[in-house]
Amino acid sequence: MIVPLLGSVLLILLAAAKASPRLRRMPRWYAWLLPLVVWLAGVNLWMPLSKSYSDSPAPGLVLQAVRKLDGQALTGIQYIFIVEGSSVTWNGFDGNRVQSLLNQHGIPALVIQLSAAGANHAERFEYLKEFVAALRPDQIEGLRTAKVVLCREVELGYDKNPVNNLLRNGSTGRSLRYLGPANLPVVFSWLALKYRPIDWIREHTVLAELAGCGLFNLFHIGYLPRVEDLTAPAKVEPFVPNTTQSPGFAPNGDLYPPKDIALDKKETSVFVANLPWQKKRDDDFRGVFGGLAPEQCFFAFPSWSRPNACYNIWKSRQHTKFLFFDGEGTPLEEKLNIPSLWYDVLHLQLPGAEIYSEEFAEYLVEKIQAKDL
């Protein structure tokens, strides 16, 4: 309804506008700058972008996460684990299973999972922001009384590039939702720490996409029809296990046991180059929670890919101050060293996901009992 009505009004307005003959001179600066500034301020203040992109996993993920905190769920809860990740977590980490195992060990804990396939760090940052923004005051109070632990996925592909996969979902509601004016400075600050001068030219496609999405959101292009068509978001599951195997998956040898890998200097130099932006990203992720200041726990999945396994072990050595779970010192590698448990070199199938989740829960129980958490 809004498009034909408002469009027709605009049609008449634009067609009717006629300037006086004095317009031989250029109009004064405020004639164009003032309306532009007023407009941009108005739309960006009064029209929240997050509301208008329903084809993103964000609203559905946040919905299921907030529902988990509803009602009396927070009463007596001592630990709240907020797990974020990409497809490896989406396929391989069963938050509900971890929660029930913790409870079985007498630990009153809630596991909130915000993971989605293809979600890069910029998108996951948006999930966390939207989750925190959606919390009611009583829920925030509940979070204050418990110990909040932010569990962060470690995965080589996503840790190399904060906007990994952007071009695959470029200019869709999914990308546009997390590339608004509020997030772009943060994303560019990560890229500024990642890119060398030459990379700003090499990566022109990604940068043009980012700029395009930013402009699109800054001017709220298509905002009203999108909001008009908006339906209530449906719950999105953060754990969707694989039940089949990728046809191309045919591993040679064993699952890489991280502890046996000799790290190549050339490989690690690539990892080191990504540390500055990752540090900024970690600060930004924690900053989302404001005064809650959650503890951080990193987790990685074993892999059939050597570079990934190298990265995991290297990363575990970097995170000596934080908890880091990659299965080292547990029977995880041995249990997962069966190709039929895997979808491909990185992603687990359902039985594999259950094994990983159980071992992760055991790890947390151990740390809690040892007062490390």
Add this chain to the structure above:
Amino acid sequence: MLFNSGSFFCFLLLVLPTYWLLPSNFLRKLLLVGGSFVFYAWWDWRFLGLLVFVIFSVFLGARLVLQERRKGNRRRALIYLWCCLGVELIVLVFFKYFNFFEGNLLAALQSVGVHALASSLTFRILLPIGISFYTFHAITLAVDTFRGTVDSEVSLLDVALYIAFFPQLVAGPIVRATVFLPQLESKRTLAGDDLFLALQSIGLGFLYKVVFADAIGPLVDAVFQAPAQFSGVYLLAGALGFYCQIYFDFNGYSLIAIGVSRLFGYRLPDNFNFPYCATSLTNFWHRWHISLSTWLRDYLYIPLGGNRGTQLKQLRNLMSTMLLGGLWHGASWNFVLWGGVHGAVLCIEKLIQGRPSQAKKENREFSISFALAFGWVVTQAIIFFLWIPFRASNFPDTLNVVAGILSMRPGGSPAEHQLGAIPWLLLALPIVCDTFVVRSLRVWREKPALNPELAFAILILGTLAVALIAKTGLRPFIYFQF
């Protein structure tokens, strides 16, 4: 690079300020040619060579024609002209019509049982975007040089800019050499009213394209993709949708092209003049795609004989022009049908107009208003039905849509449920508003003029509001395929 894409916005943001900062006309033209090549290569850099070939060939052809004409050797000038036209037409025919001719040849071979040869012949030619428009520009320059309306040596840079000027490169308007080349002689300036009209044109163009045309597009696409699945009402809505969509889409493109050109100080001719007000098909062709219809008149209809000779010859000229005009739009029998029926109706109108009845003259007051209303209804109905073959994928689909509408075929298929309710308001309100209200505003000469600053502010806010209700997702302009 689409006008409605972020990359074009960035491109313009880079080229426009640089253009006005450059000190000399030569450098500005050089920038525009370079920018136009980038604009064209953005789609497919491989066809840049073809564009450059067309530029060089017409530059050389026009030079030779001019030299011979100045020497008074008209016969040799004519030979050079035909050589030049031959080159341009070979380029056009090969890239645009090869697949069509090949497809028909193969069908003919298969129908007589020659399957082996038919299967060994197939290969596809990719249609270079905008080829119909830039080859027409090249033909215009060569013919105008021969006719003497272009009577000076045009530099290679000017020829390149005339052919490749990016706002009109891929879908027109088709600009006459006599209109564009004089503008290249001096450094362009941009006055306040130029900027105002440019922004007004761009704002309206975007409104037409990204608000109206793109909002109607999904309905039209769904209906014409599988017309057999839809009832008469949905087919009517789909056909009405295309009637509106093609106008908003193409007029939107033309207005943006005119507005962007004006930002660089160049004026392009109007391409539309409220065509859905037309009370006859003759009148429609004075209002629709004006740059093409006048081009066909001046470069095809008149050279064929035009209004000279017997009435039969005139009708033949008209029919040939419209058939070729139809075929120009695309290599398909549907376009031939579209052009052919337009031509036939124009011939009928020519015959009727040639013999005004005495009674009509005597009852002028009464009959004019009645005739206008009747003429409008009949004309718009003809235009409406003729857009169906223009949009349908093939002849059976055309028949299916027409039969479905005329018989008001019952429906209720899953495809209709998936499509949802028909947006009648979207199909009716904007086009009625444009045809009647905006036209009245356009012809209202004593319209009060606003203070310059206020007029600008309204224009800026109106254009920003267009962005707010735009349909998201890039839909290419319909005329890009021609």
